Amino acid sequence: MSKKKILITGGAGFIGGNFVQYMVEKYPQYDIYNLDLLTYAGDLTKHQDIEKKGNYHFVKLDIADREAIMELFEKEKFDFVTHFAAESHVDRSITEPEIFVRTNVLGTQVLLDAAKRIGVKKFVHVSTDEVYGELDFDPKTFFTEETPLEPNSPYSASKASSDLLVRAYHETFGLPVNITRCSNNYGPYHFPEKLIPLTISRVLNDQTVPVYGNGKNIRDWLHVLDHCKAIDLVMHDGVNGEVYNIGGHNERTNLEVVRTIISTLEKSEVLIEFVNDRLGHDKRYAIDPTKLEKLGWKPEFNFETGIAQTIQWYLDNKEWWEQIISGEYKGYFEKQYTMK
Numbered sequence: 001m002s003k004k005k006i007l008i009t010g011g012a013g014f015i016g017g018n019f020v021q022y023m024v025e026k027y028p029q030y031d032i033y034n035l036d037l038l039t040y041a042g043d044l045t046k047h048q049d050i051e052k053k054g055n056y057h058f059v060k061l062d063i064a065d066r067e068a069i070m071e072l073f074e075k076e077k078f079d080f081v082t083h084f085a086a087e088s089h090v091d092r093s094i095t096e097p098e099i100f101v102r103t104n105v106l107g108t109q110v111l112l113d114a115a116k117r118i119g120v121k122k123f124v125h126v127s128t129d130e131v132y133g134e135l136d137f138d139p140k141t142f143f144t145e146e147t148p149l150e151p152n153s154p155y156s157a158s159k160a161s162s163d164l165l166v167r168a169y170h171e172t173f174g175l176p177v178n179i180t181r182c183s184n185n186y187g188p189y190h191f192p193e194k195l196i197p198l199t200i201s202r203v204l205n206d207q208t209v210p211v212y213g214n215g216k217n218i219r220d221w222l223h224v225l226d227h228c229k230a231i232d233l234v235m236h237d238g239v240n241g242e243v244y245n246i247g248g249h250n251e252r253t254n255l256e257v258v259r260t261i262i263s264t265l266e267k268s269e270v271l272i273e274f275v276n277d278r279l280g281h282d283k284r285y286a287i288d289p290t291k292l293e294k295l296g297w298k299p300e301f302n303f304e305t306g307i308a309q310t311i312q313w314y315l316d317n318k319e320w321w322e323q324i325i326s327g328e329y330k331g332y333f334e335k336q337y338t339m340k
């Protein structure tokens with residue numbers, strides 16, 4: 001029997017990168033294809049250890065390049081597609097929305113067409129809880145799979161648009177799809193523009209940490225490995241056409257997150273700097289993961305164990321994030337935070 005072929009888009013980024021490593025190790029019997037354009041958010045140094053493995057392959061391509069994507073799918077005849085590639089940072093979508101529409105909407109549609117043409121067995125679309133909009137601060141309210149889509153940022157609007165296309169390809173063409181909507185991830189290889197790695201890297205360098213508004217906005221944090229396990233489960237056992245929310249009930253205010261990192265690193269809270277709020281800043285996200293738990297998923301990390309592991313990883317892997325923050329990221333940081 002021939003080996004199953006799994007295409008992972010965005011496998012040079014944070015979550016896709018962790019998923020590639022998890023899959024290459026767990027399934028030597030599968031051929032894993034990592035397709036990535038290597039934008040500012042993608043890097044392959046993280047895959048040095050798996051590059052020598054026979055079941056790992058890399059393809060540099062733009063998901064919105066229709067001709068090249070069609071050609072690749074015709075040639076490789078993938079069995080499964082897990083689609084992570086996206087523009088993912090809310091702040092960048094506020095200053096430059098257009099690329100979000102191109103990559104997240106058009107790119108997804110191109111992949112759907114290609115998946116339909118070759119008849120893949122499953123297309124898992126990795127989406128986000130942000131498509132549901134925001135919750136108020138009542139701790140008894142959660143996003144379920146039935147919560148209406150009310151995206152507030154250009155990023156979440158582009159992700160919601162792609163979700164609707166995925167749904168439509170299932171309803172119209174019978175494409176076997178799942179949509180997953182996960183809460184905020186953290187863990188190894190998280191790009192230092194996002195709150196947790198930004199805080200860890202800046203605190204380690206004794207630099208101030210910009211906290212938007214009053215720091216009381218709430219996010220529901222999930223360790224990236226628990227997200228990877230959920231995608232693996234959905235890819236194999238998800239019921240076609242279904243949406244699955246992913247989250248582990250780890251709600252924290254942004255200020256709590258920043259304070260936890262500062263105290264773990266034994267630094268002072270004078271590093272906290274309150275800056276102008278993000279435009280349209282969603283108040284609170286919180287996931288009800290009951291449906292996925294019924295499918296057989298259980299997270300391994302809670303926030304305490306996950307954040308401790310993550311801080312240690314950033315201490316042990318300074319060369320990875322130092323090489324990022326000393327490059328073009330410097331210009332991004334100055335532009336983003338002097339505008340505030």
Ligand code: NAD
Pocket residue numbers: 009010011012013014015016017035036037038039040041042043061062063064083084085086087088089103107126127128129159181182183184185186191
């Ligand atoms: P990321 O920004 O770290 O990585 C995105 C990857 O996609 C990069 O490697 C980049 O090079 C690649 N990419 C971008 N444009 C491309 C294109 N046109 N063609 C091919 N590759 C391209 O993102 P992430 O945080 O790892 O998020 C991955 C996915 O998970 C996204 O779809 C995001 O919406 C979703 N998600 C993220 C989170 C989170 O907390 N980070 C939570 C829920 C869902």
Ligand code: DAU
Pocket residue numbers: 088089090091127128129130182183184185193194195196198210211212213217218219254278285
């Ligand atoms: O909920 C899932 C989403 O989580 C994903 O879909 C996105 O791709 C991912 O980037 C993330 O979005 P957020 O906007 O929630 O993540 P971010 O790390 O940018 O911000 C987390 C919170 O911290 C948010 O309330 C804004 C705040 N923040 C962020 C930055 C970068 C600050 O206070 N200061 C900052 O400098």
